Amino acid sequence: MRKGRENRSIQSRLIMIMAGMMLLVLAVNLYVFRQSRTMVQTIDSVFVSNSTIVKLSDTLDKVGSSMYDYLSTRGSSSLENFYRYEEDLREITTSFNDQNTSSPILMLEKNIREMSEAYLEASEKAIQAKRGRNVEEYRRKYADSKRLNGYIDDAVYALNSRRFSQNSRNYQMLQNTMGVLEASSMMMILAAFVMAMFLAVMLIRAIFGPLKELAGAADRVAAGDFNVDVRETGSGDEIAVVTHAFRKMLFSIREYIERQRASMEKESRMKENALAMQAHLKEAQLNFLQAQINPHFLFNSLNAGSQLAALEGADRTQDYLGRMADFFRYDVQKTGGSASLEEELELVDNYIYILNVRFSGDIHFEKILDQDIRLSDITMPSMTLQPIVENAVQHGIHDDHEHGRIWLYVEMADSEDAPDVQPAVMITVSDNGAGMTAGQIMQLMESGKRKTNGTGIPETDSDGITSGDLAGTGKEETAGVAMGNVMARLTLYYGREGLLRVSSDGPGLGTQVTVFLPLR
Template sequence: MKTIQQKIWMLVAIVLFVMIAIWLTLTFYNQKTQDQYNEILQRYLEMNEVTNASQQVITDLNNFLIDPSFNNESSLSSSTRNVLAAQSAVSELRNEENDFILTNYINLIDSFVETVERSVSYQNAGDADSSLAEFSEANRISTYISEMTLSIIDSELKSYESFYRDIIAKSDDLNQMGIWLFLMMTSFLLLLAYLFSLSITRPVHQLRKAANELSKGRFDLPIKVDSNDEISFLARTFDNMRVSVNNLFAETQMKAQLEIELQENKLLLQESQLRILQSQINPHFLFNTLNTLSKKAYLEGSEETSDLLVNVAGLFRYNLKRMDRPVTLYEEVVVLKQYMEIQKARFPDRLHFHTEVDDSCLTIEIPGLTLQPLIENAVIHAIEPQEDGGHIWFRIIDQEEEVRIEIEDSGGGMSFDKRKQLLEGTIIPENGHSTGIGFSNVMKRLALFYSRESIVSIDSEEGRGTKIMLKLPKTRGIADAGEAADR
């Protein structure tokens, strides 16, 4: 099984391989072209070096003839060696096309060096006229060397003209190849990214579709996901949960049917006895029944169903015990999270719940069942009407003398008149919606509890959601949350 992380690394490796291959190809062709340029340029430089060296020899020879000192003689010897070194480098440029002219060129350099040496010899022998004649001859040969160098370079330029054109053509081809490689690489990577994203989004879409079917109560449809990564494991686990819930429903229905048949067969059961039995089904019995169902679901392997029943039982128990006395904000947050777990089971893909809680504020006292009705309003108006669901944000913020509680949703919002009616307690529930205690009841109990008004405020406009804000004073704070639970 390939994990999603392995797929990502594989995509990265392919991208790096393609980029390195393109870089190596372009570098190879560029280096090859550059080497060819350098080779031709080196030929021209070496030929030009002969001219420069010969002219330097003429200058040093003239200085020596004027002043035959040791320094001038050393300079002349050094420049002569440079000419011979340049001659040696030029001889390595010989090929079939320039063999004849290059041979003459090398011989001409030899004649130049011999003439310079004769001029020095005559000067050392005291024959100034002969030395001057040889100097003139050396100067003439140096001029001829310069002309011949230009002739050879011109010949080289003509010989390599086609080569230059070929290099320019290759450079254009290289640019076009780079453009095509870039387009091909871009297309390949886009296709690869599409296939990669499809391998992730398709299983997620199949899983979402299956979850929607489950939310509609269709537990008989198997969950199939075409994948070989973590999503496949999640789908199998989800399918096992579906089977467990479906079996539980089937077992419950079968037991209900058996009980109906048993009741029908009890001819001695009178109507009065039925009424007595029905009167015994009180809230505590329902709470105990939920706990029994939770344990049974856990024993049968349906842990998520068990957790859901535990949350329902906890919420039910809290509703029974917390109306007659204040509770801590910590206890309200706990039951609020239990309520949201139940709602998430109803809207697994549509409900997005975000919390931001300052733990230092959880010890203050608050009337029981204050937050759950407000959050229920948000679920009814922000999640249920929207096909794609929505977001609910719950925040507890410490503001020195007060604790600020915000319940914000991404629903359709409300008009100014509706906000006013809601704050005044004159609004009528729409479409049969009721939150049990109700928004107005919460405001009245908060006003009595803290002996002050304007605790609740609403920020909302049509089309941009609703934010309900509670500003609770810290005057009724207690030591900690555990102390509140003991009282």
């Protein structure tokens, strides 16, 4: 029942209230109309007694005149009239009082009733005497009836006067009552009007209050404020439906915006990532090009030198220059970022050969490869291993080439080595050189993290790979910078951290750098 009431639409509520109001006003009007009608009937009835008396008087006259006509002319129509009016007179007087009472009016009625009977009796006798041609008798009876008619007339007049006097008093009372009735009717109509107005105002408020609230909320939404709250009206009408729909729409919009925001954030992060990677590469290349002479020019020049050495029959020079050319060609070709493990190892070999020529074969480098690993199938960021090996040469065994050793291991990482990057190829570059303190290792790793900004996104600074040793311009700082660069590129390339580890048993006890290349 309650639910049914709550679910009324505006239309049905309006109809109900309007119908209720109209019914109320109708009822009040009907009541007033009925009272007025009754009052008019009462006023009519007040004077109906007078009209009856007037009718009686008229009928009495008609009986007298019809009797006189008959006695004068013996006309049959007069006789018919006489009997008809006689009947009328009897009919009227029969309704009169026939009891002896203390009321003068009622006693007058009784007297009229009785005298009318006597009058009709005398008249009848006069008629009969006329018909019997008894002249004396009908004249006498006519005289009797005439006198009686006079007595009745007097009584009728008296009754009429008394009735009129009484009716006038009653009429005055009715008029007073009518005044009270009018006043009360006005009050009732006023009360009904007040109630109708009140209900109309309440209804309009009930309808337009939520509408206004809804409009305000829509305005705020239009202005871009989606954090508006529109209350449910609970009225179950059309406005409640619209409000509910608005709330749902608002919720959907908010959800959509949230999704869009998250999606854009992700996309932006990815773009930033890619841009950072590209920037690192560009930066590395730029730094390399700035640090070195143009690799192309150098590569072409070295190729020309190699051909010249071949023409002159200097085979060792030709090999050296050829290796040099290969080294720089690698740099030129691998600017895209990816290279196979085999190519990386070849670059390391070229680098070591060049260094050995430079340092007269003092660099002791050894490669230990797992034969089961197909080196050409494994891709990795280019220029990864060479900087690590360069680091081992520059900082590990730099001061003692004679005894210094560098080992490069390529093997499959087991679960103990890298439990979170399985399966992976583990490349370890170790030396027996200067070693590092824990603080130095931490500083080195922090440098790598700074490069990735702790979020995997590399910072774009001016640091980059330096093959300063090749040019003989290496600095102490460049080691950390190069390692950091490698670490950052590995993180960007594989989308995860911790793929490069540095360990050392302490100063003078060598350094071990391990790179994990995830296979998935």
